[in-house]
Amino acid sequence: MNLKLVTRIIAVLACVLALMLLFPLIVALLYREHAEMIALLQVIIPTALAGVMLLYATRNVQRTLSNHDGFLVVSLAWITMAAIGAVPFMTSGAIPSYTDAFFETMSGFSTTGASILDDIEVLPRSMLFWRSLTHWLGGMGIIVLAVAIFPLLGFKGLQLVRAEAPGPSVDKLTPKIAKTAKILWLIYVGLSLLETILLLLAGLTLFDALTHTFGTMATGGFSTRNESIAAFDSPAVEAIITVFMLLAGTNFVLHFSLLTGRLRRIYRDTEFKVYLGIFASATIVTTLVLAQTTYSGIGESLRYASFQVASILTTTGYVTADYTLWPTLAMTTLFILMFVGGCAGSTGGGIKVVRLTTLFKQGMNEMKYLLHPRGVFTPQMNRVPLRKTMVLGVTAFFFLYLLLLLLTTLVVSLSGDSLLTAFSTALATLGNIGPGFDAIGPTGNYAGYPTGIKWFLSIIMMIGRLEIFTVLILFTPRFWRR
């Protein structure tokens, strides 16, 4: 194990983090929040110093990173980031308990959007900004960012990107991973800029527009308002956010195809079609149910239904209505969507559409085999045969996901909450969604859980964001065997 190189990479990330903490510092300057400025500087300076020193100390390190080390680096990096990122919340007094601060930060980086805050609006602006920025950094992946900005760091980033990127496989847009990472981030930044501008046009302040763009593009869900998006009560804002949630939940490779004019690639993409199909059908069902019960008229029902469906499907977790008061059929629809998630290569979490599609095709294929015992069939996705190794990988992922879901439910039920609370907590944290049902519904939060469960859920959120294998592999004895 190349521990020196691992240290070096963590040091690089610490420097990146210190750099990023300058943004809330600017906000603190603008809003003259002196206490927060000092709290932020108290974190930035030591972090930057330690990072630079470690970089200097490890300057002559051997620069080959094994697959093995990649997993360790990514997991360590995420824990380090959350650990450092939580400090300003505590020292500024915004979130006094370190447990809560760590939970909130990990929830931010993992784009979950689960909060322990009862009253969000009392937080200083700089802290709210940092809270939302963690989303944006975690959405595309801070390691992908590091690989994109510092291609000359001297380590090959492919293993790291692979360990951090969402979805069963990384589509290389270009032969060089650094360039691919750069393109992904450019698309991410471009879409974020576009959304910010649109939200400004829709009447939001720059602060609200930026923070909510961070929450949308990362499919995170942190808002600066207690009532989430409902606070603005603006159909225009909701429409913009709905569209951008869906865009953020789409494979970024498709955005790249769109920009380079390869429309056929989009048209042929099975996952994208299934994704849109799920969104459309869930919206229709929910709209029809709501039109007959909760709201008057199809228009209003469509407004709330489409927003909520997009929010849960893409694992964002913004709310415009308390869906726990909706009729059971509408509620169940959202509940089922919690199992789906975004597309591979998007910022969305969850099981991901591509995996479900793969499993479905494999299921259909098994039936063909039963019908024709001598038959030979090759299920295809995007007109390319599904490799057996991929199908098996997806099956294993699915199983481990369910196992973790049940384990988390078991752990959470130690708190004594209802079964639905416990299960939806597991779903919402492992799937990086945020809000769930019952006690953690749109009006509730995670503040009530005991300390131990909060730490456990923090780790679960990270496991969910890093697609299970990357973290779980560290718990296998084989990983530590020499």
Place this chain on the structure above:
Amino acid sequence: MMKVIVLGGGAVGSEIAQQLIASDIDVVVIERDPEVARILSNRLDCAVINAMGNSTDVLRKAGTADADVFVAVTGSDEVNMVACGLVASEFDVPRKIARIRNISYSETILTARKFMGIDLIINPEIEAAYELLKSIEHGALSDIIVFAHSPVQIRNLPVPRGSQVIGKPLKDAFPFISEPLLIAAIYRGNDYVIPSGNTVIQEEDILYIAGKTMDLENLFKSFGKPRTRLNKVVIVGGGEFGVLIAEHLLRISGDATEAKEQNILRLVRGGPERKNLVIVESDNKVCKELSRRFPDVLVLNADISEDELFYEENLINADLLLAVTDNQELNIVTALYARSLGIKRSAVLVTNTKYGAICSRLEIDAVTSIKQSVINAVLRNLKRSTARSVHSLFEGRIEILELKVDQSSSVTGKPLHALHFPKDTLILAISRGQEHTIPDGNMVLQPGDMIVVIGRSEHADVIQSIFCGQL
């Protein structure tokens, strides 16, 4: 005299050589294997050089410098291409022909642009597949010969045992058919007869009948072979040949027939009818590849001779079974078994041309021979010819030519019965503008007429000079 160098003395090469020698062409065969070379030089009346073909020295020794045509037909695509490239760069041979198997049919059409100095690519498998497909297109009732410019076809019809036409002369044999049809040739025993009106039909004869599509279909119907829809097709053998057939069948049912046949049923169903294809292949790896390439086709990994397969996978309700494995005997037996189970039509691929006639007598509807296809390809492309299309029958002993009557020809202006042709020559069809007729003796030819004429191979040049003036 014309001189041809044939590289490769395998089944294809020796067949080509034999054909050319029969037409009085100077042939030199280059063959690598000493044993094969020895047998060839004993069997064929030509020079055989035992050496590797892709060497300038060997090519020079073979007399490539003054050859008219260079034909590379070894088993290896690469050797053929390199040899043609060598000839193109070192010698001045007007025509270079290469057998390249690993190229799909659509691509061979693109060879107007010269590739490695090759003027023409022949691919026996593709030629054979094309012939079989033509037969399937017409319902797989029989073998079929179609022409480039005339709507007339030639089909073979084995005379059914105990049929009422046996023992009757041709002119009286088909009183129930009013449409003009012409018996072009009769295969009898192991020989052929170019018939006249008085030729008496015997048992076991195979009639080669020229006529228009609809008239031929009516004739087959009266012999108990109505044209049926071929919706479910089973292909036995997933090799190169089977893949070619599957590819074309899927394409045909996908778009080509869409424009042709637009009945109400199809409109109601909202789309072209998909052919229900089944491929049976014994090699597991090949099966995987097939299932990947044809996601809509049911690919079965099984040996066709296994007992229960036809029932287990419900193959007995198929409309057509194509047996196209590498094993010709297995193909024939499989096709016969399929017919006995009630599968409506069957077609087979054979390597030996002589098996063709046997198959026709054995209730196998269409027979395609790769060797025959090679002969056709060579005849069409190698001999200097004014014919628009050339086909051959009976191992190349008979040729069917499509010719345009030239102004300088002496045949115009006289009724057909007053003309003198070489023995066994028969005009099967005349096309004049949009009018197409099956001629009788009183027809008078005009310049510009397109005719289909059948005759002996050795007379092919004479026949051409009669109709087209001097070559």
